[in-house]
Amino acid sequence: MKLQRKNRLRALSLGAVAVSSALALTACGSDDNGDGKASGDSSSTTSASSVKCDDAKGQLLADGSSAQKNAIDAWTKVFSPACKVQINYKGAGSGAGVTSFTQGQIAFAGSDSPLKPDEVAASKKVCDGGQGIDLPMVGGPIALGYNVPGVDNLVLDAPTIAKIFDSKIKNWNDEAIKKLNPGAKLPDLKIQAFHRSEDSGTTDNFTKYLLATTPENWKYSGGKAWQAQGGQAASGSAGVAQGVKQNSGAIGYFELSFAKGIDTVAIDTGAKAPVKPSTESATADIAAAKVVGTGKDLALQLDYKTKAEGAYPITLVTYEIVCDKGNKADSLPAAKAFLRYMASEDGQKVLAQNDYAPIPAEIIAKVRTTIEGLS
16 A cells, blocks of 8 residues: 655654655564464565674574564564574464563564563563563554455444454344444354464453453453453464455454455544554554653553544554563674664664554654663
């Protein structure tokens, strides 16, 4: 999708720098099997001349969020040849990544949720004299993809979404859906709601949205593990997207890059017009996020209840989790160089080229400063 960059986005996002051509957008996603094949186009047009390798060498092991794997793949295509460092990022999910990090198996983890207190405590055992910190690096919308024949522009609101994923609304011609889509020809078709089968930061962010906006209809505590009854489970965002694509009547949540060839829901937030998932609508929401981490930790608080015009409410930020101090000497140079490139102006441009929302300028500036202080 091509669009003309506007000056206001330059204030919101470092990635929205002036370019003569429009940006082709793609989202937070991957092939979740860890085989390195991205589901979207993770091509990058940035130059390797912007990469500062320092003493980076060898192999860099990382794991975690599948949501950001398309971005990692795109960054790797530039960084690895420039620095001759092999990046091995599995993308097995946020839960797996955090576990591997706190067990000292990887240099950094990707997670769509910031570290919890018990995870910070566990990280102190592997970060010699330090602890794990959250560095926001990737933003993007969580799209609701659907497969309903004859329905091209579906609108849903938070209560209806909650009831669908909690098996309370079971057919597409339900009165609640009809009310939101008066002009649509909704079929008498069973709903198949797909969710993640493994611990997932995408699930965590999706259910945070439901908890924040419609707690009366979502009675679960939330978190990375899916808690509602019923529905269909699938592994990774790629698995959920495939389930939606292959099953008539299906709906599921996944990062925007997985929505290739899949219709996406416009959310009725209470704004004048329903909002579709896009890099711009996600950036508009992330720009209002607040840093709630302490010290060098830059965990953010997102506004899931936004009613701002053009702001998409189901948004996530992926964090790179790394030791502030006590990183392993053999992996620190490569990890620091790779993270530096990811947070650089060119690295954030890669996000905009791959359907992700670049991190707003004020926040990414803090990330850069923190990376330089890693030891």
